[in-house]
Amino acid sequence: MRRALAAVIALSLGGAPIGVFLMLRRMSLVGDAMAHAILPGAAIGFLLYGLNLLAMILGGLTAGFLVAILAGVVSRSTGLKEDASLATFYLASLALGVTIVSVKGTNIDLLHVLFGNILAMDDQTLLVVACNATITLVVLAVIYRPLVIESVDPLFLRTVSRAGTPAHLAFLALVVINLVSGFQALGTLLAVGLMILPAGIAKFWSRDISGMICAAVVSAIISGYAGLVLSFQTRIPSGPAIILVAAVLYIASVLFGSVGGVVRQLFPGRHLEA
Template sequence: MLDWLWQPFAEFSFMRRALLGGVALALSAGPLGVFLLLRRMSLMGDAMAHGILPGTALAFYLFGLNLLALLCGGLLAGLGMALLANGISRATGLREDASLAALYPLALALGVLLLSVAGRQVDLLHLLFGSALAVDQRTLVIMLALSGLTLIVLKLIYAMLVLDSLDPRFLRSVSRWGACAQPVFLCLVVLNLLVGFQAIGALMVLGLLLLPAAAARLCSVRLRVLLLLAALLGALSVWLGLLLSFYALLPSGPCIVLIAGLLFLVCLVLGSHGGLLRGRRLSMPL
């Protein structure tokens, strides 16, 4: 009776590639999302997701479908968006979240215009909303490699990242490498957003980054448990989202994010730490 849960993945290679790539992305994006919430950088993640688009569009215009050029263009644009917002905030006194809210619609509009100038060689809907079912062997290898790299780097900078999130001044007083935690973390976020474009899409990838993390936060206050729960909830979202997409003949990216949103709502109601039925307040500033 439960054959429908795994039959599409057993029968079709494109479904297996989509599942492996999506789960790999979820395993690395979930922990990153937890740290984005912990550091109160959710809006910055949104801005970087939109800020990547002009960089990838310009790289496509100049170099065509060159994967390395697209990655470099998106990385520079995403980090540039974060630095620009920070610079505006420091120069004008405007809050950083207000700067980001003003910049990311401009970045999205600029990216769409650049893609229009580049011609009709790129399916704009595919770029914005993604198609996990179109993940090829090369993209799968890149997604698996990046997921492994992200987890390794997170393990290496874990202690610094936790201290930088809670007390950055103390970290800089005890370690000369403390200032590296923020830029390394931002690079990991941008790289995962870039790779997520293929499977989830430019407008959808942020959902896989933040929704499992927010759902996990409603179920625990222990950081290591949060990281594991976010990764597992993201992987479950990918699996169920692909099944919904396959059987209902719907776009895969929105289906994955929809399932992640439903899991968040379940945790919002039943979660043991902040769930509506539990009535407990959050004890960590996430």
């Protein structure tokens, strides 16, 4: 449980800010596509070394980077939209990964790959997750400015700077890194949950990007802690429990959020009068 809590905190610190930018750039479904794209690499690692976490993580990183780079190059060099190119690559990757795991392993192995098991995390895997979170925060600090500008006005960024394309590719790489970090904890199907749901929660509590990032990180940590406690007290698996708690927080934010919440819109505060 201590390792699982440390992993959740690291995943929250690295993944929640990425989720905010995915939401601002209208790429939320891209994150889900990339989560499936890492499956064949992880499956090849499983095929060669069994349930060796390091081999599966390295394989997932390789496959995710390959899909991200190919999709980015295709969308930038052709008229095909990025979501369409990603959909093509991720569907092929998902089919290939499920085929590899099904041929080599059992249904239990397939469930482990798809849904993860955060309580089985060892020190080596926890160290990899922590390193990925550190890399994410450092790279985000470097590309923060072009990311914010491109999220608000991409055309303006193209006219004043050439940093848009490198920042975009670096951002896709960070998406892959954090999805691979969440692979062991939540599996390929739920790895994107700690990125997108906290970002959606933060949208209802702050209008400022930095405020949204802070709110997303805090809500992700709360979801992880409460989900682990819920899993410990009940028979609910830890990964789905974490995502379910985040979903409950999201619904509460939709209803009671200070920025665009349903209750706030029904009962707005009194405006200042001259």
